[in-house]
Amino acid sequence: MLFDTSVRNMNKAVERVLRAQEEVATGRKVQRPSDDPVGAAFILDFRASIANLEQYQRNITWGRTALGGAEAALSGLSGLLARAKELAVGQASGTATAETRDVTAIEVRQILAQVLAVGNTRVNDKYIFSGYATDTAPFTAGSYAAYNGTADSIDVAIDPGVNIATNLVGSQVFQGAGGVYGSTNVLDTLDDLATAMETNDVATIQAIVGTLDNAVDQVSAATADLGARWNRLDEADFRHVQVKTQLRSLLSDREDVDMIRAASELTIGQQTLEAARASTARILKSSLLDFLR
Structure with a gap:
């Protein structure tokens, strides 16, 4: 149970990092309509x-x-x-x-x-x-x-x-x-x-x-x-x-990313991911030792 929770936390951290990386790379909040259907509709209307x-x-x-x-x-x-x-x-x-x-x-x-x-x-x-x-x-x-x-x-x-x-x-x-x-x-x-x-x-x-x-x-x-x-x-x-x-x-309000916030989010996400990986590794090591005993 503890291991499953740790893996879920790590997956969430990975998603957080990937999203932050996309925002920093593209400069846009909405990468695909599913990210924000209402916002995406406004963006399309503004562009048209x-x-x-x-x-x-x-x-x-x-x-x-x-x-x-x-x-x-x-x-x-x-x-x-x-x-x-x-x-x-x-x-x-x-x-x-x-x-x-x-x-x-x-x-x-x-x-x-x-x-x-x-x-x-x-x-x-x-x-x-x-x-x-x-x-x-x-x-x-x-x-x-x-x-x-x-x-x-x-x-x-x-x-x-x-x-x-x-x-x-x-x-x-x-x-x-x-x-x-x-x-x-x-x-x-x-x-x-x-x-x-x-x-x-x-x-x-x-x-x-x-x-x-x-x-x-x-x-x-x-x-x-x-x-x-x-x-x-x-x-x-x-x-x-x-x-x-x-x-x-x-359009900018709906679409453009606050780059300072996005960079900060990326840093925090990377730190969270590293912490999740370390936690998962410790749990995995402990479980393995318990098994060997």
């Missing part, structure tokens, strides 16, 4: 929640890249339209001549080509104004009323049940489709301006000055839309950082 937040943050990063490309493109477009208006105002005046208008038309054509290039901007080798047709250039020189893309938004999830568009539809920005930002076909307007200068059509040049104002407003509205989306991305990302920090703290 953190993984979801990190996916949302990856989506936000991708969205920022896409919106950043569109924002840079619109900034360039605004500058080009401002220059086109400046040229239109200058050639609409009484001091301009057929010759100056014909020469200025060359620059307007160059601006048109640059605007077309802006409309065909690519980010990561994908056309950003083509909707879903990201492998297709949305605009073609000489066909300024045509749009080769789609009217779809490319959405990403930034919160549970919350998606945000990461693109602008080129036909809405450059051609005024649907009146979303305005109703001016920027490409047609610049083409018409160049033609009016080439033909010395002063009345049309004067009329286009106002149309260019509308085009500038249209681009400004699209830029404001991008800004609002940026704000939503920033707000969502800030929330995710805060919540993820809290979840990691809760």
